Structures are given as structure tokens and as C-alpha cells.
Amino acid sequence: MTTAARARVDSRATRVGLIAVVGPITAFSFMNVIVKLSHLSALAFAFYRLWMGGLVMLVGLGVSGRRLSWTIVRRAAPGGVLFGANIAFFFGALKSTSVADVLIVAALQPALTMIVAGRLFGERVTPGDWLWTGVSIAGVVVVVVGSSGSPSWSLRGDLFAVGALLCWTVYWILSKRVRETLPAFEYMAAVTFGAALVVTPVALGSGQVTGVRWRDWLWLVLFVAGAQGGHTILAWSHEQVDVSISSLVILIEPVVSSVVAFFVLGETLPAIAIAGGAVAVGAIGVVIRRAIRERRPDVAVPEIAPP
Secondary structure (H helix, E strand, O other): OOHHHHHHHHOOEOHHHHHHHHHHHHHHHHHHHHHHHOOOOHHHHHHHHHHHHHHHHHHHHHHHOOOOOHHHHHHHHHHHHHHHHHHHHHHHHHHHOOHHHHHHHHOOHHHHHHHHHHHHHOOOOOHHHHHHHHHHHHHHHHHHHHHHOOOOOOHHHHHHHHHHHHHHHHHHHHHHHHOOOOOHHHHHHHHHHHHHHHHHHHHHHHOOOOOOOHHHHHHHHHHHHHHHHHHHHHHHHOOOEOHHHHHHHOOHHHHHHHHHHHHHOOOOOOHHHHHHHHHHHHHHHHHHHHHHHOOOOOOOOOOOOOO
């Protein structure tokens, strides 16, 4: 058994795996602001982002000598549908309501994931995990509400945010399962193309896919560079980190997003928001430290064939 495989068996999270989660999530925090700055509609942004991302993955496949088999495409198809729906819902929510409102709804994802993590993956979710998860969610709520004063309410935006939450949660759990047998790069390539095919008819049918300003092309290139690489790294991290831990680490995003919005968009960042961020990050840090030290329960871990 390889060293990486032993690490996956012996601990709930490896250090390199946690870095592979924290890095992309931090990058996503910056990219949330790009969606707000762009003049493109949510569906148009999703349309261009996914096809550009698919092109990047296609080039990557060609350069690395990899290829997509029918088996990979078939097994990644459900993830592609969920990924595309999540992007459309999430961008729609960001365009329809405040970032704070969207992030409050998204903060519920770790709790939803922890409910099924034990049953599906044999992960040990302890009372301490639930406690610190609750503390971190509370800290996130304080950050986003404190940063915005009082989030502007929009029924349409909230429905989009809930749709994004459900799609992302199921996608995250499903990807953990599929990644037990599929390589990360090939999986994300198939997922991206599948998502693009899902979003395309909706985007074109809406009539929102029109001319793009040169500045929006720049925003799209910057967004795709970070998002496509980030999601591929996250897909790789599934074999290194328990899904109950990685889903909690994602709560770093709202905290960093609030800081970025302060510097880029001029949004307020009062003392209560800073305090809430400290609480959230501290609670996440406790869970991460416990995860590195704790052993996984004795469950069978499948060997993963090299790509």
C-alpha cells in the first residue's frame, strides 16, 4: 500500500489534502466578487465559464496524453448535471440578492453533509464535530450579517441559494464516492463538459447570451483560471480528507469573501464581523487539528488504481 493510501486509512485528513481544500476555497472567495463586478447575467456568465473551462480541460487532456472513456463520461454524468445546476443557481443567487444572504444559506452545507457522511462513507462524526461545526456556522452568520448590516431579502435570490445549496451538497457527496475509482482530472473534465451541456439550452433559451464586453472577457478568463484549477484540486482532495471535514473547511469562504468585499467593493467590515470571523476560523482550526490526529474507524478502504 502506498504512503498516501496509508495516510488515508490512518487519519481523517492529511495535511496535503487539507491544503488542497483550503487553497481553492480561498481562491473562490476572491472569485465571488468577480461575478458581482461582471455585467453579464448569471446564465450568460455560467454559459461562458463552463465552455471556457471545458476547453481548458480539453487542452489539458491533450497535453498530458489522457483521454475520456465512455465509462468515465457515464459515471461523471450525474456530477455534471449537479455541477451545472449548482453554478446556474449560485450565480443567479449572487445576481438576485446580497452576497451575505447567499453565504448564510450556503453555510448550512457542512451540517447536511455530516448527516450522511457516517452512513455512506463510514466516517466517524463525533459530538465534538457537531459542536465545533455549530460554532463555526454561528461565526459565519455573524460575519455575513455584520458585514452587510442587514441582508436585503429576495425570495427569488433565496430560492436560488437553496437550490445551489442542495445541488452542491449532493455533488460534493457524490464526487467523494465516484472519486474512489476515477482519476481527478478526467473526472472534472467530464463533469465540466456535462455541466456545460446542461446549462447551454437554458442559457440560450433565455436570450441572455449576447455580446460580451472586453472587460467581461478579462473577468471570465480570470474566473475560469481559478475556478477550473480549484475544482480539479478539490476533486483530488476527496481521497485525502473525510467529506465531513472538507465540507466544514468550505466555511472559510464566507469569511474571506467578506474581507475581499471590504477591500474591493468597499463593503463594511465592522468589529462584530471581525469577531465572528475569528470564531469561525478558530472553530474550523480545532476540527482540522482533531482530524489530523484522529484515526479513522476500521473500515475497508478501496485501493485506487493509478490513472
